Amino acid sequence: MELHIGKLARLFVYVLLGAAAFSVAAPLALMVLNSLRSNFDILITPLGWPSEPEWGVFARVWKEAELGQAITNSLIIAAATVGIVCTISSMAAWVIARRSVPGWMTVSLYFLATTTVPIQMFMFPLYFMMAKLGLINSPIAVIIIYSAIFTPFSLFLLRTYVLDIPMELEEAARIDGASDWAVFTRVIVPLISPGLLTVALIVCLNVWNEFLIAITFLQNSDSATATARFYQLTGRYGNNLSDLMAVATIIALPTLVFFVLVQRRFIEGVSAGAVKG
Amino acid sequence: MSTPPAQRRKKPPNRKILFLLPALIVSLAVVLVPVIVTTLLAFTDWNGFALPHWVGLANFAAITGEARFWAAFRNNCLYTFLFATLPMICSLFAAMMLMMIRKGRTFFQVVYFLPVTIATVILALIWRSMIYSPTTGVVGWLQQLGMPIDNPLVNPDTSLLGVLFVDMWSWWGYLTVIYFAALRQVDRSLIEAALVDGASRWQTFWHVLRPTILPTVMFMLLMSIIWSFRVFDWIYVLTEGGPGFSSEVLATLAYKTAFQSFEVGRASAYSLSMSLLGLAAIVIYLRIQARREKA
Structure with missing residues (x-):
């Protein structure tokens, strides 16, 4: 679909859209450019092209800032969260979409309500409880909390996929003697797998970037996720902008590349939730 | 849509509940029970370690007497x-402009969406140190060129707006992608019919496009209100609520009270106030929308 406009008007539209794209991309380009410049150059002139790009900076900060450890932590936490969220929310989505338990409406409303609750409304008891259990700086605490936070959204997204599956398929499997579990794993899961993939992508990205829970529950350098590690480094690298931006580039690049590769599915995923309702 | 009730009657001992339980248990343990505990803590003097004492409304009396609150x-x-209004206007314009072009739609969408895929703390630091900073940022460069411009984050009059600008910068592209998806769902024959009948572009937008995308716009408006009322990351990284408390919000106030001065009871009172005020904002929004739908 396209609205037809005149040639000159179209040129004007392209200029405006291009200017908007520039204003979005320029700060990100600054991050990469300044990681390649020396701190001295940055101080002399804040805006400039790297005269002698120091490509070695990435390898150096990777080691100094222990980014390997931080990225491993992020990947472990993301993988575990995705696994838990996909399992529990697809099972719940099936029950809620089919309205197969009496309180399905109450449960849906409850999950909907949890998405509006600020994190500060439940993090203090969790923090002091986890501290008592010795789970501060442990990935387990963060994985459980993330699983709870990302479940409602996944549940509602997967629900729309379950609704698209004809009841006849389930009934046919039942007549063949399949148990609930067999119907779920052999009929439902394969048919909602595109939805599961979308959920996995969105949860992965959100876990990688999450800030508040990560900095509160993962306070030392061994346990921090990549994002929490970056925040810890803002203190240490306070005056070393070039190194700090090199770390930022290393942490931001995987998500950027990842997003550009899967952008179609990703954009469909986020807009489906809002457009279909 | 609706399930045949026969399904339910065939199996009286309903085992399906077992499929719902894992999600429910995780959510109850992480969200509901701690929410109840936080609500109770708001009426105590708990410091995170000693036994809490019931102090009634003392926390609320104290915080409502503060200028900071x-x-x-x-x-x-x-x-x-x-946050709910400005990006909405920009994004609707941008989405309409995307409708007017054919080549480059995917490219623009991908670029506009980029900030959403990067951690807020990284974006905040890019803005703080490489744009707003007068020594190492674009603002400093503009000063060298002789422009009368200063770091908005260090001025109490502009600190909040400085943070808000960064948040809106990272957010409007996301809205644009969603509005564009909604606009594309509008039936093309409707638009063509309107144009053939001699409707102007503005009339076409108002009478054909607007009604179809209105549900999406209203939904995103509600989401913007919910999300922006609990803003934390941007403020915490860019200004920490300062200078003074010129850019303080309830989320940062609650967090700092709990983890910097360990007044968990008082922090819970801030959290509870924040939740209730956020709820009030949602209720007001829903009321207005209900009234508009009736009219």
Whole structure:
């Protein structure tokens, strides 16, 4: 679909859209450019092209800032969260979409309500409880909390996929003697797998970037996720902008590349939730 | 849509509940029970370690007597109002412009969406140190060129707006992608019919496109209100609520009270106030929308 406009008007539209794209991309380009410049150059002139790009900076900060450890932590936490969220929310989505338990409406409303609750409304008891259990700086605490936070959204997204599956398929499997579990794993899961993939992508990205829970529950350098590690480094690298931006580039690049590769599915995923309702 | 009731009657001992339980248990343990505990803690003097004492409404009496609390509340309201309205207008314009072109739609969408895929703390630091900073940022470069411009984050009059601008910068592209998806769902024959009948572009937008995308716009408006009322990351990284408490919001106030001064009871009172005020904002929104639908 396209609205037809005149040639000159179209040129004007392209200029405006291009200017908007520039204003979005320029700060990100600054991050990469300044990681390649020396701190001295940055101080002399804040805006400039790297005269002698120091490509070695990435390898150096990777080691100094222990980014390997931080990225491993992020990947472990993301993988575990995705696994838990996909399992529990697809099972719940099936029950809620089919309205197969009496309180399905109450449960849906409850999950909907949890998405509006600020994190500060439940993090203090969790923090002091986890501290008592010795789970501060442990990935387990963060994985459980993330699983709870990302479940409602996944549940509602997967629900729309379950609704698209004809009841006849389930009934046919039942007549063949399949148990609930067999119907779920052999009929439902394969048919909602595109939805599961979308959920996995969105949860992965959100876990990688999450800030508040990560900095509160993962306070030392061994346990921090990549994002929490970056925040810890803002203190240490306070005056070393070039190194700090090199770390930022290393942490931001995987998500950027990842997003550009899967952008179609990703954009469909986020807009489906809002457009279909 | 609806399930045949026969399904339910065939199996009286309903085992399906077992499929719902894992999600429910995780959520109850992480969200509902701690929410109840936080609500109770708001009426105590708990410091995180010693036994809590019931102090009734003392925390609420104390915080409502503070200038800091009311500054945070006012900042929250201003922030949410601007955050819900300005990006919506920009994004609707951008989405309409995307409708007018054929080549480059995917490219523009991908670029506009980029900030959403990067951690807020990284984006905040890029802005703080490489744009707003007068020594190492674009602002400093503009100063060298002789422009009368200064770091908005260090001025109490502009600190909140400086943070808000970064938040809106990272957010409007996301809205644009969603509005564009909604606009594309509008039936093409409707638009063509309107144009053939001699409707102007503005009339076409108002009478054909607007009604179809209105549900999406209203939904995103509600989401913007919910999300922006609990803004934390941007403020915490860019200004930590300062200078003074000029950019303080309830989320940062609650967090700092709990983890910097360990007044967990008082922090819970901030959290509870924040949740109730956020709820009030949602209720007001829903009321207005219900009235509009009736009219």
